[in-house]
Amino acid sequence: MLKNLMTLAAGAAILGLTVGCQPGTDVGNGTPADDERFVVGVSIPAADHGWTAGVKWWADEAKKNYPNIDWIIEDAKSPDEQITDLENLRSQNVDALVILATESAPLTPMAKQLHDAGILIINVDRGFTEPAADVFIEGDNAAFGRKSAEYMAAKLNGTGKIVVLEGIPSTVNTARVEAAAKVFAQYPGIEIVAQDSGMWNRETSEKVMQNILVANSEIDAIWASDDDMALGVENALRAAGRRDGVWILGGAGMKDIVKRVMDGDPLYPADITYPPSMIAVGIHEAASILRAGRANALKYIPKHIVLDVDLVTPDNAADYYFPESVY
Amino acid sequence: MKNVGKFMQEYGVLVALIVFFIINVITRDNFLTAENLRNLISQNAYVGIIAIGMTLVIMTAGIDLSVGSLVALCGALAVLTLNKQAAGEAAPNTAIFMAALASVGIGSVAGALNGIAIAFGRVAPFVVTLAGLAGFRSLALVLGDGGEIRSQVTEFQDFGFGGMAVPGLSMQSGGPLLIYWSTFAFIGVALLASFLLNKTRFGRYVIAVGANERAAKYSAINIQMVRVAAYTLLGGLVGLAAVLNAARMNSVGTGSVGLYYELDAIAAVVIGGTSLKGGKGRIWGTVVGVVLLTMISNMMTAYRIDTDWQGLVRGAVILIAVLLQRSGKDGK
Numbered sequence: 273m274l275k276n277l278m279t280l281a282a283g284a285a286i287l288g289l290t291v292g293c294q295p296g297t298d299v300g301n302g303t304p305a306d307d308e309r310f311v312v313g314v315s316i317p318a319a320d321h322g323w324t325a326g327v328k329w330w331a332d333e334a335k336k337n338y339p340n341i342d343w344i345i346e347d348a349k350s351p352d353e354q355i356t357d358l359e360n361l362r363s364q365n366v367d368a369l370v371i372l373a374t375e376s377a378p379l380t381p382m383a384k385q386l387h388d389a390g391i392l393i394i395n396v397d398r399g400f401t402e403p404a405a406d407v408f409i410e411g412d413n414a415a416f417g418r419k420s421a422e423y424m425a426a427k428l429n430g431t432g433k434i435v436v437l438e439g440i441p442s443t444v445n446t447a448r449v450e451a452a453a454k455v456f457a458q459y460p461g462i463e464i465v466a467q468d469s470g471m472w473n474r475e476t477s478e479k480v481m482q483n484i485l486v487a488n489s490e491i492d493a494i495w496a497s498d499d500d501m502a503l504g505v506e507n508a509l510r511a512a513g514r515r516d517g518v519w520i521l522g523g524a525g526m527k528d529i530v531k532r533v534m535d536g537d538p539l540y541p542a543d544i545t546y547p548p549s550m551i552a553v554g555i556h557e558a559a560s561i562l563r564a565g566r567a568n569a570l571k572y573i574p575k576h577i578v579l580d581v582d583l584v585t586p587d588n589a590a591d592y593y594f595p596e597s598v599y
Numbered sequence: 600m601k602n603v604g605k606f607m608q609e610y611g612v613l614v615a616l617i618v619f620f621i622i623n624v625i626t627r628d629n630f631l632t633a634e635n636l637r638n639l640i641s642q643n644a645y646v647g648i649i650a651i652g653m654t655l656v657i658m659t660a661g662i663d664l665s666v667g668s669l670v671a672l673c674g675a676l677a678v679l680t681l682n683k684q685a686a687g688e689a690a691p692n693t694a695i696f697m698a699a700l701a702s703v704g705i706g707s708v709a710g711a712l713n714g715i716a717i718a719f720g721r722v723a724p725f726v727v728t729l730a731g732l733a734g735f736r737s738l739a740l741v742l743g744d745g746g747e748i749r750s751q752v753t754e755f756q757d758f759g760f761g762g763m764a765v766p767g768l769s770m771q772s773g774g775p776l777l778i779y780w781s782t783f784a785f786i787g788v789a790l791l792a793s794f795l796l797n798k799t800r801f802g803r804y805v806i807a808v809g810a811n812e813r814a815a816k817y818s819a820i821n822i823q824m825v826r827v828a829a830y831t832l833l834g835g836l837v838g839l840a841a842v843l844n845a846a847r848m849n850s851v852g853t854g855s856v857g858l859y860y861e862l863d864a865i866a867a868v869v870i871g872g873t874s875l876k877g878g879k880g881r882i883w884g885t886v887v888g889v890v891l892l893t894m895i896s897n898m899m900t901a902y903r904i905d906t907d908w909q910g911l912v913r914g915a916v917i918l919i920a921v922l923l924q925r926s927g928k929d930g931k
Contacts, residue, residue: 512772
């Protein structure tokens with residue numbers, strides 16, 4: 273009896289959920305009179321760390337600028353899930369897709385298929401391995417590594433003991449770390465006393481940094497390469513009572529860190545951007561190409577757009593501070 | 600030889616810990632410092648607290664895959680409660696207390712729901728808590744708008760870094776060596792759970808239900824209530840771990856906090872010699888398992904093992920630790 277009741281309750285709950293979701297998913301209808309109405313899908317990775325949460329937030333922000341387009345935003349935890357999302361979006365007759373791939377290679381065949389089917393493809397941040405996109409927008413990861421390392425070397429006057437914290441093993445991480453390593457190699461006075469991965473995660477970075485601190489009594493600066501990791505490093509420094517005389521260079525432009533750069537916090541003399549708002553650039557490109565007429569617009573829209581990364585210092589920090597953003 | 604096998608089966612995990620410890624002492628200059636040893640027992644206190652509860656659940660022949668997501672949900676509610684209390688001009692300590700209460704409360708409720716669906720709905724624990732794994736994370740993301748919920752109360756993070764100074768010991772920096780509140784919570788929870796398991800009727804029931812459900816039923820044990828109690832207890836402990844973690848981070852990243860905690864907790868339990876079949880387990884083994892896992896991470900940083908290889912090392916150690924304990928017969 274009890275079991276039957278529970279089955280019934282579970283069934284009702286699922287029904288309620290499905291019905292509740294209807295208005296959200298049923299966006300294809302639009303206004304029938306308006307034949308200019310486009311449908312655009314945005315496929316992004318799930319918010320598993322601060323930066324990807326920022327991507328979601330900026331996507332939601334950017335779509336508000338184009339109320340005449342039906343936007344469908346889907347996030348995926350894995351390449352498999354993202355491929356399914358893309359298939360579902362295709363069946364909703366999208367005119368364009370803005371794709372920030374969870375991983376480049378596995379998404380490429382699907383993107384190619386969609387492109388061959390005549391859908392406008394805007395690829396953001398992680399590039400497909402074969403030509404499958406009409407426009408590719410990426411941040412300059414090598415410049416991220418190079419500029420941040422150059423700043424660190426200059427601020428240390430070419431001598432000092434530093435720690436290098438890497439992110440999740442990936443092409444993005446490799447490009448950054450290799451570019452930074454090249455710069456550091458030019459300074460014989462700079463010694464990398466420890467190098468490990470903080471996995472772009474605050475908690476992991478705290479643990480790794482604690483272990484590094486125990487083994488190294490002298491550290492001048494930490495090249496943390498990400499703001500979540502920078503905050504983890506700060507936790508470890510605080511726990512060890514070693515916040516003085518050391519500084520951290522994070523990256524990506526989290527609002528809390530930009531604020532502290534702006535306020536002149538000695539722990540954060542600078543930051544380097546890798547703005548999650550690049551998804552908004554992709555959304556803007558998709559909207560304007562569709563509006564201008566695809567064939568026409570693609571004649572002059574650049575096929576590859578590399579977004580420079582900027583060094584944030586107390587002087588210019590106000591330009592990079594978005595207090596209302598989640599990231 | 601037979602005796603050696605039996606000894607390893609019983610104390611293999613402790614032997615492994617001691618072996619690793621000795622390797623570290625010999626090969627590393629900075630291993631045997633008070634600060635590093637403090638780090639070893641404190642770094643995984645959050646996972647440790649959860650692993651203790653997980654031990655009880657696994658002993659009932661259950662499993663809980665939802666704990667990592669529940670950390671996010673409890674933490675989100677804790678910080679939201681904290682900020683709301685602070686906005687209502689509650690004293691910081693009151694706000695922190697209310698946040699902890701909310702976290703442990705929602706954790707217990709979620710755990711109880713898991714337990715009820717398992718015990719009364721007769722759905723496999725794996726399935727019920729798999730649903731929780733998906734659902735609790737989703738609720739946390741809704742609360743956090745997909746991103747991070749930041750604490751507005753600076754005392755909250757002070758609490759996360761707070762603890763008791765060990766007299767006579769100091770850190771490299773010269774500051775006093777603190778044992779964090781979260782570490783005390785881990786040790787306290789372990790002692791209480793040991794007592795519960797070995798000295799109370801509830802503990803005997805947990806063993807009986809896990810060892811042989813039918814026999815337990817015929818002995819007039821209310822097996823459903825034992826199950827619900829075990830999951831509720833675990834849920835409450837998840838809430839405790841979540842609020843301690845949120846305090847340390849001064850925020851809750853709803854998408855990232857607690858990711859893979861369920862796997863770390865289960866790994867610690869299994870390394871510690873608790874049988875996934877239920878009915879056999881020990882709290883001290885889990886504690887050793889947690890410390891062993893922490894020591895491995897600690898070593899890999901010290902030896903500068905390439906990140907790409909670290910997972911393989913961790914996996915191998917888990918497997919070897921369990922194989923050692925099976926070296927007797929089928930280690931049931």
